[in-house]
Amino acid sequence: MKHMQKIIAACASLAMLALSGCGTSVGASNVPVVPTKGEVTIRLNWWGGDSRVKNTEQVVKAFEKEHPNIHVQTEYSDWTGYWDKLAVQSAGGNAPDVMQMDELYLSFYGGMNALLDLNKAKKYLDLSNIDSSLLDMGKLDGEQVAVPLSTAQYGVIVNNDVLDTLGLKLPENADSWTWDEFEDFAKKVADASNGKIVGAIAPNNGYALQLWARQHGERLFKGDTVAISPGTLAKFLQMPADWVDNGIEVSKETWSENVTASLNDSAFGKGQQAMMLTQASQITPYAQAAGTSNMTLLPVPQVKPGAKTNYLKPGMYWCISSGSEHPAEAAMLVNYLLNNEKAGKILGTERGIPANNDIRKNLSTSATGTDKRSLDFVDKIESTIGKAPGITPNGASDLDSLIVRYQQDVVFGKQKPLAAAKAMISELQESIDFNS
Template sequence: MKRTTLRAGAGIVAASLALGLAGCGLGTGAAGDASTELSDEPVTLRMYWWGGDARHQRTQEVIDLFEEEYPNITVEPEFADWSGYWEKLATATAGKNSPDVVQMDLLYLAEYAGRGSLVELGDYDIDTSGMEDSVRDMGAWDDGLYAVPISTSSMTVAVNTDLLDEIGVPLPDTDGWTYDEYEAWAQQVTQAAPAGVYGGSIMQNGHMLNLFARQHGDQLFDGTQVSIDPATLEAYFQEALDWTKSGAAAPASVFAETSSLALDQLPISTGKVVSSFIYATQVSAYSQASGANIELVELPTIPDGVETYDYFKPGMYWSISSQSEHPAEAAALIDFFLNDPEAVKILGTERGLPALSSTLDIIADDLTPEEVKAVEYSESELPRLGDAPAPLPSGSSDQDALLLRYMQEVLFERTTPADAAEGYIADLQSSIDAAN
């Protein structure tokens, strides 16, 4: 195996995380004094991840294979749902009882790495040679690699073509279509659809906001500063307000009722909207939930905007706790999940498209038609890829919760898009400043 190298280059959960890590004690912990070589003695590792039953089953199968190859290493699995995961991890970290290997997310990477809670991985045997530099480097913090991407995905517009056919409105040419063209089409669909069914959806997460900003030649963060131009953010909120008022998207009351539902209860899953902004790798889940054919089309853009605005966002990462007494063995476990051919086959695309592009050939013959759509969409985005952004700053993990709050204020017209933009930037910057 090759050693990893790195080019230089909100809520209740957030509060719980900040309080937990503030008291966990900074520094490298047990891992700082541990060997980088594998031990021949019995070793027990704890591995922690979030997800559903399908993920738990596949992960356990790979753990069983790993234990066969490394008979002196026992892996104890732990898992939770998304919200419970972060509360439990914060508590364990603060109590000096963190699992050895943890599934990490971009929202929390800087917060854990910045407080000395993760191992810098450069000295350990994790082969990332089949990973694009821009993807791998999104696991970096302060010029060190603290998280290895597991999977990647791109944002897309999902279209329920079965429902669209029933309504009788054709899908226009989406090659290079604009936000105005998307709104006009979605409005036409709403007008032709049964009452309570809408043509479009609004953009509502931080990743989509950053892509919108990048189309404008802007960006959400610059180091620890919220750098987005208030005018760009105002345009983002204004777009959403215009769509709900024109009927292209559901009104504010429906948005408020549905924005935080589980995936299988979201409007795109229940046949209440024809199109929605999703991650391409979620197409299988939405197809299954809706029982319909879901096609993936390009994101709308702005006229004369930046063409290379997109990037492959890691869906999640593997990291090693700095409290681990066995970081070398933990690294071997991560490497096994990333590179072992049988492990790759078992995991498939459940966590998203493999971050190691070299492993796609291993699973190519076993991909479902929906997974093929995700792969093909990602390949179609290559001409639009630009430089990946730096990791999110510590304290930015509540950006989505803040965005949702201000979005509702705008849609209910309790505040203007301009005031919402100023408020969002100020609140997010305050959160970042408090964490740094």
């Protein structure tokens, strides 16, 4: 991928900078974290669409009004363009003061000494309203190099209109069902529709695989090592093939189309699928696509219902460049984006469920429909939330596409599940080793 090539090139450049005198400790910075007297200009960079641009710029204007000496230059791109640009900027020593970050790339930028240790800015940045387990997923080598701005929880979105049309009702234990119970109900959907409605699509991303490993008493990663066993991974890769065979996913072709489809073009987005295993915050976009708000959010199935195998995954982070000349002002901006009630109302849930618990609860009091269900879902699964895993190691940023590729091999009979699992582990480990 083009942006990955640029990131690899940036890695070499950043490494040379570190060796030439910038130091190698995570979060290091020689600039004192104190406000600058007089006028200050800082840069804020993020990825996202038009609504995110509009909302963020509105919050920035409100921040500038409260801090008239601080001027914020905004920059934004689409997903791919963002990482292309950030890699080049970072390699050239011109990174934005405040940047939006994704968990897949945090290890890379943090490990290359590109991000400020936010503990140095704690006088200007309050992190007390964010769950400690969520904050831990912004740490690298014990340093808080990123602060989650939103949280994601994996769950099951149910289109009740589809169930009503088929004369079906959710099982009474759907709030705490096993995988076998979930599959049985998904098959009932497919059977009742004579194969016209997809029951569900098997999970196919890194978040789901993390949960799958935890439910089986394992970890996906242990530091820079792929720790999941081939047997446990093989079951995960086999799942979509099994669901094709028993009719839950209708056919191989239907499964393949849905895996690569956009939200609006997916079977669930078109109202042709009963249940969707995905992040809970997706309920409103899917409801809008399907044309119904008659949707329910349920916990993800577990091997042992009630076990503390879930965790709060950061949807996105805010980070401050270790090369910022104005880290105190950058921290003030991050603090405003995270903690200001007015900012919270403007930003809403567009970037995901707010990581700040007070902001989330305040939004919930006035929210309705699917928005309220997504905001309250954190409380619904609270009893099953355990200690968060470490962040994805550098070199594993293509995990999602890797999972889909090996699932495709199994679904279309190119590889047996165990052989595919061993090959995937080997490929993933090789990538991590190459980038470490």
